[in-house]
Amino acid sequence: MSKLFRAVILGPPGSGKGTISERVASIFGLQHLSSGDFLRQNITANTEAGILAKAYIEKGALVPDHVMTRLMLPRLEEMTRHSWLLDGFPRTLAQAEALNSACDLDVVISLNIPLETLKERLRHRWIHPASGRVYNMCFNPPRVQGVDDITGEPLIQHEDDKPEALVARLRHYKDVAKPVIDLYRAKGILHMFSDTETDRIWPYVSSLLSAKIPTDHADAQRATTH
Ligand SMILES: Nc1nc2c(ncn2[C@H]2C[C@H](O)[C@@H](COP(=O)(O)OP(=O)(O)OP(=O)(O)O)O2)c(=O)[nH]1
Numbered sequence: 659m660s661k662l663f664r665a666v667i668l669g670p671p672g673s674g675k676g677t678i679s680e681r682v683a684s685i686f687g688l689q690h691l692s693s694g695d696f697l698r699q700n701i702t703a704n705t706e707a708g709i710l711a712k713a714y715i716e717k718g719a720l721v722p723d724h725v726m727t728r729l730m731l732p733r734l735e736e737m738t739r740h741s742w743l744l745d746g747f748p749r750t751l752a753q754a755e756a757l758n759s760a761c762d763l764d765v766v767i768s769l770n771i772p773l774e775t776l777k778e779r780l781r782h783r784w785i786h787p788a789s790g791r792v793y794n795m796c797f798n799p800p801r802v803q804g805v806d807d808i809t810g811e812p813l814i815q816h817e818d819d820k821p822e823a824l825v826a827r828l829r830h831y832k833d834v835a836k837p838v839i840d841l842y843r844a845k846g847i848l849h850m851f852s853d854t855e856t857d858r859i860w861p862y863v864s865s866l867l868s869a870k871i872p873t874d875h876a877d878a879q880r881a882t883t884h
Pocket residue numbers: 669670671672673674675676677678694779780782783784792793794795796797798854855856857
């Protein structure tokens with residue numbers, strides 16, 4: 659079997675990690691593992707980790723590192739036969755160190771988006787709380803204004819996507835992420851992409867992954883995941 663491919667995508671809230679990860683998953687056949695989605699599944703299923711995490715997420719705080727690593731590392735161990743792209747984890751240096759001791763990463767994609775752009779995007783972001791589906795009233799609006807495409811249920815705006823909370827949240831992200839970015843830079847696997855539009859970043863991400871992922875491997879992955 660050809661070598662498996664392990665990637666991480668880093669970026670502040672609203673930087674387009676989710677959007678780019680979905681494209682990578684569908685084009686390169688990597689499994690998209692989102693810590694936010696996984697947390698929401700655990701909350702819905704009332705698992706021990708889900709119950710612990712819920713209170714933090716509701717407050718808009720980060721879930722403690724030991725809860726996150728206990729949740730994510732076993733999930734990655736289940737994925738020994740798949741290539742994956744991790745989105746939302748690691749978020750702190752402690753999480754990055756825990757991930758380091760569990761596996762070797764091939765590539766880290768880091769999205770560097772201007773603060774003004776992030777503020778503008780998140781202001782227009784609405785979500786379907788039950789599923790975590792994300793809409794942007796300008797970039798990818800729902801088919802019917804204000805309601806989820808799949809369930810028809812109402813969309814809400816996150817308290818922390820409202821303008822007052824945004825700047826503090828983005829500043830906090832930067833402080834926590836800096837040592838993580840520095841760690842991956844020092845390991846020589848960091849690839850930084852700077853622009854204001856996902857569609858302009860995407861061709862560069864795509865050519866990086868095309869160069870790094872052997873084609874036969876990408877085909878084999880697609881065959882097993884679709
Ligand atoms: N106008 C505009 N909006 C974009 C672009 N790329 C993504 N968006 C929208 C989609 C979403 O409403 C919002 C954030 O995108 P994502 O949910 O993909 O970002 P990310 O996963 O980094 O955010 P998160 O960590 O979940 O807060 O911005 C873009 O190039 N232009």
